[in-house]
Amino acid sequence: MRTVWPVVDGEKTRCRAAPAGYEVGNEASPRMPLLLLHGLGCSSDAWTPSLRVLAGRGLPQPAYAPDFPGCGRTRNAGGALDMDELGDWTARLMDVLEIERAHVAGNSLGCQAALALARRHPARVGGLALLGPTTGPALESFWRYALGLLLDGLVEPPAYNLTLLKMYAQMGLPRYVATLRHMMADDPLAQIDRVQAPCLVLRGGKDGIVPERAARELAAALPRGEYRELDSTAHAAGFNTPELFADATLKFLAHAEREMREADRELLAGG
Template identity: 35%
Template sequence: MPTRTPSRTALVRRRVAVGPHAVDVRGTFDPARPPIVLVHGIGVSGEYFLRLADELAAEHDVYALDLPGYGTTPKPERPLDVPELGEVVARVIGELGLVAPVVVGHSMGCQVVVDTVRTHPGLCSGYVLLGPTVDPDAHSVLAQSWRLLRDTLREPPGTNAVILRNYARMGPVRYLRTTRHMLADRIEDDVRGCRVPGLVVRGARDPIAPARWARRLARLAPDAGLLEIPGAAHAVQHTRPQELAAACAPFLASLAGRRPGSGTDSPCA
């Protein structure tokens, strides 16, 4: 029987089999509403999306994933790279029977989302990239570590506690091996192949995704807007969920109106 995760929206937790892997999903499982899939970044899990999930669930069918090797899911023998994780997300969407979802990524999750959208045209209605990595101007372990340290000093203690708890669960060796995959992936090239509407979002105080990088990524995408959340650092979905949901609402509403059965054509039909 599914168990319930403590939340205002009483998210249901289910484990989904995806080939040899498993993905733990916290979701509303309400097919009457337009679906949104939340994809976490390196080392963490769907846990740090739960505050945003609460806000989005007022209007949407929301699913926060724990990808293979993250959060509560079993660890594969080796860390999966970005294309492999992108394929996992696509297969989870299929297993859940979601029609034209919006996929939302944070940090390295943005790279996974872009890979999903690019390699599975017609699967998703749109995408949102929160604090996307990797800025080419900081394309090394040392540069990314320095930016992460600066961001840690800007996040509130409760947010850092969630992140560090998940990092410890993943373990330092697996984290460093995954970092190599993150740096090897080129989101700035892949986003050119995303043919559905997108939205790039950053916190105004985010040192990991600086303004010039967010602007550049939005320009490279065929159809993407840009938003900035005042006062927020990198973990904007955890620290400013209400502001973030409100800022994204017009974009999400425009996509919901174009889904199959809504009276207009879906952009990914």
């Protein structure tokens, strides 16, 4: 695993990366680059266990986990970005990294940013993997969300809770609250028909933040959505059970790529 510092909107952006392997992946490996988008108050620290696992898989393309503006070690002198702005920022990051199209995985708020990217820049997204998506009942009120954080913290490992507190401290309370307001104002279901990318919705069976019905409703509303429950893990499966997350995500994205290639061949044959 390595760290790169692309400059986006004039700011150096910390971006952790799992480099591509030396061998071309097999049919179980997706061939596009993979972006990993973190949740509220977090940073790329939340994805480091997954990046280590992905690096060990020898994927044919790299995986990147950026710090959003104002998070981790990425500075942002302006105000907190809303979900559409985070989607647009991710597209600009892809430009700097010279990535034309990528698969995108998100956790929590990162799912909302990934959906915004897929809505607003559909040609840039191959497939989506949404882990613990914060939509619907999870964001009915500040107190509902705060209670969810508390309940989830009771079942997350101490190592993750300590990392979470460190990431929160890096972001600071004012930006956290401002971003939470943007997060709660966002309604991905309002324009869900614009998300045409194949999408896997994942939820940890012990997730205290995202109710099962909310995750299932999102998967059902997506034009090409699937749902899968990850047993024995909570909201932060990408940190605490990275092998489980990687297995489910890579299998789905590789299958989605095969379907894309078959559709392209049929289109060329018909033309």
